[in-house]
Amino acid sequence: MNFVVPDFYPAAAEIFVAVMALVIMLASTFARSIARNLSYFLTQATLVAAAFITIYTMEGEVVHTFSNMFISDLMGDFLKLMIYFSTAIALLYGRGYMADRKIDKPEYYLLALLMTLGMMVMVTANHMLPMYIGLEMMSLALYTMVAFDRDSARSTEAAMKYFVLGALASGLLLYGMSMVYGATGTLEFSGIAQAIYNQSANQTVLMFGLVFLVAGICFKLGVVPFHMWVPDVYQGAPTAVTLVIATAPKLAAFAMAIRLLVWALFDIAEEWQVMLMLVAVASIVLGNLAAIAQQNIKRMLAYSGISHMGFMLLGLLAGVVEGDRHFALNAYSSAMFYAVSYVIMSLASFGMIILLSRAGFEAENIDDFKGLNKRSPWYALMMLFVMFSMAGVPFFIGFFAKLSVLQAVVAAGYFWLAVLAVVMSVIGAFYYLRVVKLMYFDEPVDAAPIHAPAEVRVMLSANGLAIAALGLAPQMLMSVCAYALLGSL
Numbered sequence: 001m002n003f004v005v006p007d008f009y010p011a012a013a014e015i016f017v018a019v020m021a022l023v024i025m026l027a028s029t030f031a032r033s034i035a036r037n038l039s040y041f042l043t044q045a046t047l048v049a050a051a052f053i054t055i056y057t058m059e060g061e062v063v064h065t066f067s068n069m070f071i072s073d074l075m076g077d078f079l080k081l082m083i084y085f086s087t088a089i090a091l092l093y094g095r096g097y098m099a100d101r102k103i104d105k106p107e108y109y110l111l112a113l114l115m116t117l118g119m120m121v122m123v124t125a126n127h128m129l130p131m132y133i134g135l136e137m138m139s140l141a142l143y144t145m146v147a148f149d150r151d152s153a154r155s156t157e158a159a160m161k162y163f164v165l166g167a168l169a170s171g172l173l174l175y176g177m178s179m180v181y182g183a184t185g186t187l188e189f190s191g192i193a194q195a196i197y198n199q200s201a202n203q204t205v206l207m208f209g210l211v212f213l214v215a216g217i218c219f220k221l222g223v224v225p226f227h228m229w230v231p232d233v234y235q236g237a238p239t240a241v242t243l244v245i246a247t248a249p250k251l252a253a254f255a256m257a258i259r260l261l262v263w264a265l266f267d268i269a270e271e272w273q274v275m276l277m278l279v280a281v282a283s284i285v286l287g288n289l290a291a292i293a294q295q296n297i298k299r300m301l302a303y304s305g306i307s308h309m310g311f312m313l314l315g316l317l318a319g320v321v322e323g324d325r326h327f328a329l330n331a332y333s334s335a336m337f338y339a340v341s342y343v344i345m346s347l348a349s350f351g352m353i354i355l356l357s358r359a360g361f362e363a364e365n366i367d368d369f370k371g372l373n374k375r376s377p378w379y380a381l382m383m384l385f386v387m388f389s390m391a392g393v394p395f396f397i398g399f400f401a402k403l404s405v406l407q408a409v410v411a412a413g414y415f416w417l418a419v420l421a422v423v424m425s426v427i428g429a430f431y432y433l434r435v436v437k438l439m440y441f442d443e444p445v446d447a448a449p450i451h452a453p454a455e456v457r458v459m460l461s462a463n464g465l466a467i468a469a470l471g472l473a474p475q476m477l478m479s480v481c482a483y484a485l486l487g488s489l
Contacts (some may be wrong), residue, residue, distance in 0.1 A: 007065040010072035013053045013080065014124070017117045020046040021110060028106035039106035040095060043113050047088045050116075054080050062488060064126060068188055071126035074487035075336075078480065079123045079255050086247040086343050087116050089459060093351045094240025096453055100359035101238065103149050112244065115141035119252035125259060128177045128187040135173070135220070138252060139166050142245060146237040158236025165219070165229045173216025179209030180264075189264040196267040207271065213260055214275045220253040221309045224282035231290075234302035235364070239357060242298055243350035246305060247343045254339040257316060262332060269320040276317040277417070283310025284421055288428035297366050300431055301349055304390060305342075307428060312338045314421060315405045318412035327412050333482035334404035340477065341389075341401035344470070348386045348463040355379060355452050355460060369435055371444025379450065380439045382464030389467045391432035392425050396471035404478060 008015060024042045028035040054077055063072040091112055098104035114137060121134030143166060147159030181187050183206035184195035195201045219226035234242050261272055287307025294300040315335025319328040356363035356372075363369075373380040389398035402425065409418045452460075470477055 004067075006067070006070075007063075010057060010059070010063045010065050011070055011124070012057050013050045014117065014120050016053055017046060017050050017113065017120065020049075021113045021117060024106070024110050024113065028110065035106040036099075036104055039109040040091070040104075043091060043109040044088055046113060047084045047116065051081055051084045054084075060487060066130075068190070069127040069130050070124055072124060074484040075258070076124045076255070076488070078484040079251050080120055082251055082340055082343065083116060083119050083123070083248045086251070086347060087112060087244070089347050089351075089463070090240070090244045090247055092459055093347070093354050093456055094238075094243055096456060097240045097354045097357060098238070100357075101149060103238065105148075108145065108148060111141045111145050115145070115244070116248070119248060122252045122259075123255040126189050126263075128181065128189075131256060131259065132170075132174060132177065134252075135256065136170060138249060139170065142249065145241045145244065146233060148241060149238050152236075152238075154236045155238060158233045161236075162229050162233045165226075169216050169219035169226065172212045172219070176209045176212025176214075176216060179205055179212065183209060189259060192264040193266060196265065206268070210265065210268065210272055211275070213265075214272055214279075217253065217257050217260065218279055220256065221250070221313070222306055223279050223309045223313065224286050224306065225279075227283070227286070227306050230306055231299045231302040234298045234305075235296055239298065239350060239354050239362065239364075243347070243354065246301070246346040246350060250309070250343060250346075251339055254312065254336065258332065258336075261316065262319070262328075266320075270323075273317040273320065276313050277414075280310045280313040280317060281417070281420065283307060283313070284424045288424045291428065291431045294431070295366055296364050297353060297369070297435070298350075298364055300366065301346075304428070304431070305346070307424070308338075308342050308390075311402060311405055311421065312342065314409050314417065318408040318414065321412045327408065329482065329485060331408040331412065333478070333485050334408045336481040336485065337474075337478050338401040338405050340481065341397045341470075344463070345386055345389050345398060345467060348382065348460065348467060349390070351456075351460045351463060352379065352383050352386065355450060355456065356446075358448070358451065361446075361448075366435060366438060367445055370438045370442040370446075372439040374444055375447070376450050378461070382461060383439060384436055385464045385467045387432040387435050389471065391429040393429075395468075397467050397474060397477075398471075400471060400474035400478075 024039055028039045031038055058077050059072060098108060118134045118137030118141065121130055125131035125134055143159055143163045146162050147156055149155040180192060183202040184192045186192055186195060222230040265272060284307050287303045287310060291300050291303035294303060312335050315331050315338060318331040321327055353363050356368060389396035392399050392402045406418045406421060
């Protein structure tokens with residue numbers, strides 16, 4: 001057997017992040033007195049440097065390395081940049097929050113970096129094994145981060161739930177992967193696609209494997225019926241960790257869905273589209289109806305996240321219609337645009353909860369937002385932008401995200417599905433508008449001044465304004481998503 005030395009150049013960003021994780025671990029061990037600040041700044045510097053490396057190594061064409069296990073393409077590069085961006089902002093927002101609660105340990109930032117590395121591996125995987133390894137690296141880091149506040153019983157309980165259900169989901173996914181391997185004789189995505197195209201795969205075993213794969217993907221996205229962990233983890237975890245869970249991992253889960261379902265199993269798209277349709281409908285209905293009853297804003301955003309991921313799946317299920325593949329690019333790019341839009345909105349929504357929280361006080365209840373306009377008109381306006389965008393009010397990014405997905409669904413001929421989604425969005429608008437009503441028309445319950453570091457205030461303002469600006473000019477981001485997907489084919 002002749003060993004071929006792989007081309008390390010396309011994976012330069014991943015190698016750099018892995019090396020820096022080791023550097024941060026050693027630095028925080030030997031420099032305990034300054035470890036907290038050092039770990040934070042080194043992590044942020046690593047994310048910025050990784051972004052530059054990713055841009056520098058961007059080929060603009062599809063490149064394979066590591067025996068075809070690693071794929072470098074425009075979709076992967078764009079999603080990696082969004083993952084760096086969202087993780088860096090999440091750590092910036094959460095730093096003060098973690099410090100107030102005396103849990104800003106250097107290990108926290110190290111785990112965030114390892115989680116990012118796991119997501120990068122998921123995004124660039126062209127093989128079942130690196131996909132699974134990346135997923136586990138991300139998940140194990142997240143389980144630990146949820147339990148980071150060791151003195152909180154609620155946080156520990158949330159971490160245990162997340163770990164048990166996550167292990168179950170990983171098992172389902174692994175079982176599905178092994179069945180697909182049994183049916184096709186390969187673990188490589190292009191090889192699986194080739195085996196299905198040549199009709200050399202065992203159809204019965206393949207269908208069983210597909211069911212388990214879809215179940216695993218649905219869990220990682222947090223959609224019905226694998227949503228049980230989402231509200232409890234969102235509520236139980238420290239808000240800074242909830243912010244991390246609600247943003248970048250959604251992009252990684254989207255990448256996993258695209259790689260597994262579109263890259264590997266595109267020729268049986270009509271089978272998995274039916275499964276996604278059932279999941280999407282259930283998620284949109286349950287997410288919107290359950291969110292109405294919530295008094296805790298983190299639980300409300302958790303259920304709203306379930307409905308948003310259901311919306312994102314609408315894009316994935318509208319790609320192939322009766323064997324016609326002309327709709328695929330439009331549908332998948334609209335789903336990608338939705339995922340990116342949701343991450344931008346989630347950053348701002350949980351950032352606002354962190355802004356209103358302080359040492360000894362968690363701004364977790366919807367009532368904590370009462371009278372925010374009298375306390376800080378500017379941040380009330382930012383939260384208004386976020387809530388309107390999530391509700392799908394015109395001329396915010398959330399509206400165009402929903403519109404692009406609905407257009408893809410209607411183009412695919414699923415008119416009833418678009419009607420159902422619109423009706424549920426109208427129902428869902430109630431709980432977003434309730435927050436706006438409390439901010440502008442109720443008297444403040446808490447009159448304490450809002451303190452936050454200057455960089456958090458600036459970034460949160462920029463985040464809110466970006467939601468409004470991208471709503472006025474969404475075409476650029478839509479085009480980037482479509483171009484990234486087109487360049488990856």
